[in-house]
Amino acid sequence: MSLTINHQTNDISATSGSITIDGAAVSSNPYTALSTNATGYITLVGGLIIQWGKSGYIGTxxxxxxxxxxxxxxxxxxxxxxxxxxxxVNSFGWSSGAPSTSGVTFYSRGAVPATGVYYIAIGY
Structure with a gap:
């Protein structure tokens, strides 16, 4: 492995291999897991998880x-x-229950039956 440190710009680069600091691997990726599906998620370095998706249509x-x-x-x-x-043209009234680690329930109070929600959930 070759490690180069540029003291003028504070840049550090490695040509091959891996780098560890205090026994922990250092990664140039800002995330550790990614699913780009319509219902997907990204796990960032440090453990923060952002998830997204869409509920089905439900009635009033x-x-x-x-x-x-x-x-x-x-x-x-x-x-x-x-x-x-x-x-x-719709009238919406939405709320969500307390989310669990595995999901959430959305509640409709809208005047038109064919509505739903797009959501983003954040946790760790």
Whole structure:
């Protein structure tokens, strides 16, 4: 392995092999796992996980439970959502239950039956 340090720019480069600091491998990748599917996730170095997906359409007063693409090892801290609909004019009223490490339930209070949500969940 060849390690080069440029003291003027503070750049460090390795031509082959791997680098460890205090016994931990150093990676140039900002993530450790990635799934780019419609329901997917990215696991960042340090353990933060961001997941995304889309619920199914449900009617007024209905619910839609979704399973995350991967289980959060510790906790899901927040879920953000944005409505999607089959029609162009809709009245929405959405809420979510407390997320678990494996999924979340969305609740509809909208006036039009064909609505759902896109979501982003963040945890570790």
């Amino acid at each position: 007063g209905g619910t839609s439970s979704v399973s995350f693409a991967t289980t959060f090892p510790n906790a899901c801290r927040t879920v953000a959502m944005s409505p999607h609909a089959a029609a162009t």
